[in-house]
Amino acid sequence: MPDALLDLNGLSAGYGETSVLENVNIGVALGEAVAVLGRNGVGKSTLLMSLLGLTTMHGGTLHYRGEDISAWPAWRRARAGLALVPQEREIFRSLTVEENLVVSAMPGNWTLERVYELFPRLEERNRNLGHQLSGGEQQMLAIGRALIGNPKVILFDEPFEGLAPVIVDQLVDAFWKLRADQGIGVVLVEQHADLALEPTDRALVLDRGREVWAGLSRDLAADGALLGTLVGLESA
Ligand SMILES: Nc1ncnc2c1ncn2[C@@H]1O[C@H](COP(=O)(O)OP(=O)(O)OP(=O)(O)O)[C@@H](O)[C@H]1O
Ligand SMILES: [Mg+2]
Incomplete structure (x- = not known):
């Protein structure tokens, strides 16, 4: 291969x-x-x-x-x-959404802008603290944090x-989009x-x-x- x-x-x-x-x-x-x-x-x-x-x-x-x-x-x-999106999500609860992303950033294709494009909900909540997010938003943040590290x-x-069906649909949709990254x-x-x-x-x-x-x-x-x-x- x-x-x-x-x-x-x-x-x-x-x-x-x-x-x-x-x-x-x-x-x-x-x-x-x-x-x-x-x-x-x-x-x-x-x-x-x-x-x-x-x-x-x-x-x-x-x-x-x-x-x-x-x-x-x-x-x-x-x-x-090699990057993990862990089962327990493990975001920084006392940092804002944006801080969670910025501390994980590494040079590459995946930037803050691209993560926000994938998950507009994260941009809307960028100044909220990790612990103020819903389960679905935490999962989006956990995924965004992995992506912005450009693994x-x-x-x-x-x-x-453990997420509501409507959130699962959004995440599956995002999964398809990130798969476009060859x-x-x-x-x-x-x-x-x-x-x-x-x-x-x-x-x-x-x-x-x-x-x-x-x-x-x-x-x-x-x-x-x-x-x-x-x-x-x-x-x-
Ligand atoms: N840190 C650990 N130390 C010792 N044993 C562990 C540890 N983590 C998991 N195990 C054991 O390894 C086995 C497999 O667990 P694992 O967490 O890999 O399963 P899983 O398929 O991910 O399950 P789930 O779908 O519930 O997440 C289990 O018997 C578990 O008790
Ligand atoms: Mg498991």
Whole structure:
């Protein structure tokens, strides 16, 4: 894959001695989005943490733009262009919206103006403090903060979780727009197959730390019976 950004091979990882993931593989190319599906506790967040260098790797390799970064510490991976939109959002609650964005800014295509273009709601609320935002606005801010750091790969950990359907629609719309940026790769962790499969190219399904299916998102979306049997995935 000449345009390979991330290439994870045979990953076994966990926390200290504890093993959570066994022989997991995932690849992300430039301009590509990959969904990671699976129920609660199967290891989806642990997979993202492993890409970021925040777990204990027991086996396997991780290449980033052709280079083996398996032994790189988390700070080095972040500096090289891996970014997370965390499940808990983790914005700075006592900073304003604009301050949250500005402190994360790095040179590149994604500027304050472009983030505000993607999320006009953030511009309207730019002087509000993080803790004054609704859940949906916090999620927009968490995404905007990742984008303005101009990463090469963005890892989304259940970005639509716990939000009203109308907000989910807005976020899915924004997700499609940011996918137009062909200079980045995306990993989208989700529990809802409908939400995850439509805006992604490829998918990986995990069950109890193991890969149970990998292939094209559209193939999985077209096979309701398969989806049902895999892990009884819910539809949104
Ligand atoms: N920091 C940690 N230390 C030890 N074990 C952990 C830690 N974080 C998660 N685990 C364990 O790893 C397993 C996988 O958890 P993980 O958070 O990766 O699942 P998940 O698929 O993201 O679930 P959810 O959909 O609920 O977010 C669970 O058994 C969990 O208890
Ligand atoms: Mg999780």
